[in-house]
Amino acid sequence: DAGVIQSPRHEVTEMGQEVTLRCKPISGHDYLFWYRQTMMRGLELLIYFNNNVPIDDSGMPEDRFSAKMPNASFSTLKIQPSEPRDSAVYFCASSRPGQGFQPQHFGDGTRLSIL
Amino acid sequence: GENVEQHPSTLSVQEGDSAVIKCTYSDSASNYFPWYKQELGKRPQLIIDIRSNVGEKKDQRIAVTLNKTAKHFSLHITETQPEDSAVYFCAASLGGSNYKLTFGKGTLLTVNP
Numbered sequence: 001d002a003g004v005i006q007s008p009r010h011e012v013t014e015m016g017q018e019v020t021l022r023c024k025p026i027s028g029h030d031y032l033f034w035y036r037q038t039m040m041r042g043l044e045l046l047i048y049f050n051n052n053v054p055i056d057d058s059g060m061p062e063d064r065f066s067a068k069m070p071n072a073s074f075s076t077l078k079i080q081p082s083e084p085r086d087s088a089v090y091f092c093a094s095s096r097p098g099q100g101f102q103p104q105h106f107g108d109g110t111r112l113s114i115l
Numbered sequence: 116g117e118n119v120e121q122h123p124s125t126l127s128v129q130e131g132d133s134a135v136i137k138c139t140y141s142d143s144a145s146n147y148f149p150w151y152k153q154e155l156g157k158r159p160q161l162i163i164d165i166r167s168n169v170g171e172k173k174d175q176r177i178a179v180t181l182n183k184t185a186k187h188f189s190l191h192i193t194e195t196q197p198e199d200s201a202v203y204f205c206a207a208s209l210g211g212s213n214y215k216l217t218f219g220k221g222t223l224l225t226v227n228p
Contacts, residue, residue: 031214043159043204043218056215091158100166101147101208104216106158 002026004107006092012113018080021110024073025094033093033104034067034077043091049075082114117142119207121219129227134195136203136222139187144210148181148188151204153221159204163190195226 005024013019025032033048047057052069060067064083069075079086089111093104120139128134138148149164165172165179165188172179176195181188188207192199202223206216 033214042220045215045217048214050214095214101214103149103161103164105161106151108158 004092004094004105006090006107006110008110009108010111010113012115013082014115015084016081017114018078019082019086019112019114021077021090021092021112023075023077023092023107025075025092026096026105027073029094029096029105030072031095031097031102031104032069032075033095034075035091035093035106037089037091037109038087046077084114087112087114117145117207117209117217119205119217119219121205121222123222124220125223125225127225127227128195130195130197132195134190134192134199134224134226136190136205136224137187138189138205138207138219139185140207140217141186142207142210142217143186145186145207146210147208147216148179149206149216150179150190151206151218153202153204155201162203192224195224197226197228200224200226 007022030051034046037043046059047067049069067077089109091106091109093106095102095104146167151159152162153159163177163179165181176193178191202221204221205219209215
C-alpha cells in the first residue's frame with residue numbers, strides 16, 4: 001500500500017524563482033494537508049483540503065503561497081516569488097474519511113532551500 | 116490562539132529506563148491527541164493516539180495518558196532501546212474543527228546504550 005508521495009525530495013533554487021511542490025495522497029483518503037517544518041516554528045499547518053476543496057488556508061503565510069488540488073490524487077503547493085525565509089521542509093499528509101478525527105499520514109517531505 | 120506546550124525539549128535516558136514526555140493544551144474542545152516519532156531526515160510517523168473519551172491507551176512499550184480536566188497528556192515509553200532515539204511530537208485537535216492539529220515543539224529523546 002503506497003504511502004503519501006511527494007516530489008521533489010530536495011529543491012535548491014535562487015531567490016525570486018517559482019517553486020512547485022507536489023503531493024499524491026494515499027488512495028481513498030479525502031483529506032489532504034500541507035505542513036511546513038522549521039527549527040524555529042516547528043510543524044505548522046499551512047492549508048488543508050477535503051474532497052479537493054480548500055477548507056482552511058489560514059496558515060498560508062502570505063500571498064506568495066498558493067495551493068491547489070485539481071483532483072483526488074494530486075495537489076500542488078506553489079511559492080512565487082520564493083524568498084530565503086521560505087527555506088524549510090514541506091510535508092504533505094492525508095487522512096481517510098471516518099467518524100471523528102482520523103490519523104494523518106505524512107509523506108517523506110520536500111527539503112526546500114532558497115539561496 | 117490555541118497552542119500545545121511540550122516538555123522537556125531534550126531527554127536523555129539509559130537503555131532499559133523509562134521515558135516520559137508531557138504536553139499541555141489550551142483548547143478545552145480538543146478531543147484527539149496523537150503522538151508522532153520523527154527520526155532525523157525522515158517523516159513524522161504516528162506511533163499512538165488517544166481520543167477524549169479514553170483516559171489511557173497502551174501499545175506494547177508505549178502508553179499515553181490523558182487528563183482532560185487538567186488539559187494535559189503524556190507519552191510513556193518503557194524499556195527504552197537505542198532505536199527509540201528520535202524527536203517525538205505531541206499534537207491536539209482544534210475545537211470546532213475536527214481536522215486541524217496543533218503540534219508541540221518536539222522532544223529530542225536520546226537512549227544511550
